[in-house]
Amino acid sequence: MANELTIPLLPCPSIDEITSFYEMLGFEVTYRQTRPNPHVAVRREDINLHFFGMDDYDPAQSYSTCLVIVEDTGELFEAFAAGMRSVHGKLLISGIPRMTRPRLRNDRYTGFTVVDPGGNWIRIHKAAQEPEARTKLAKAVENAARLADAKGDERQALRILEGALARTDGSEPELRDAQAYRDELVERITGSGSRPGA
Incomplete structure (x- = not known):
């Protein structure tokens, strides 16, 4: 088989709050339902994320995560940061939600992390590259x-x-x-x- 597509379905306390957050980052809503179960799908180019609402869900206790592999983490980070700054006046680096800056993670990937209002860790990594000597x-x-x-x-x-x-x-x-x-x-x-x- 070829051309399979896997899309994570992540929890959140409010699909409205999740929608606003991802729209701030430049995503568009591709699907939304409130009944019988709250569900929203967002997309930015080839990045697709789906969320389901859960009553009494505590984002601070979330262990939900997914990887997004991209060619250029810097370009995507700058786009996300611009959206955050336009809404909040600054880059959110603590609490929930927040976003880290791109950094070397190991010999093969660089990346950054977005922690959304649902406490989901969206880990953005650069596609594999050759390791280089480091200090x-x-x-x-x-x-x-x-x-x-x-x-x-x-x-x-x-x-x-x-x-x-x-x-x-x-x-x-x-x-x-x-x-x-x-x-x-x-x-x-x-x-x-x-x-x-x-």
């Missing part, structure tokens, strides 16, 4: 991103990043990005917070 600071940023952005453990990520920054000689090309990420982690920890795990 110790780059590896620390990767480890911190894995802990904070993929698992929700901002405090341990901050410890790793601060340790690596304390050992830097200042010549690493990713120094400014690492410092900016440290500042973002501090804001996420002291802001409205995020659920542990995921």
Whole structure:
């Protein structure tokens, strides 16, 4: 068989709130029903996401997630960020909803994460690429991103990043990005917070 299509169906407390959030990111509604079961489908180019409403659903306790593989994470991030800034005046980096910035996740992917109002983690990754040599600071940023952005453990990520920054000689090309990420982690920890795990 060929040309199969898989679309995640993710939970949320309100399809209205989910719809507004994804429209802010440039998605369009392709299907919507309120009865007998709340259900909404959104699409942005080839990215399709479907959501179902659940009474008494707690987004902070969500373990729902999906991967979206794209050619250019930077372009998509900038489009999402522009939508967020137009509605909220800033990039939401703490609490629910929020979005992380694109970072090296491992030797093969770069990406960012959108945590929507339903607490669903939409993980945007770049298609496979050849690994390249990295500095110790780059590896620390990767480890911190894995802990904070993929698992929700901002405090341990901050410890790793601060340790690596304390050992830097200042010549690493990713120094400014690492410092900016440290500042973002501090804001996420002291802001409205995020659920542990995921």
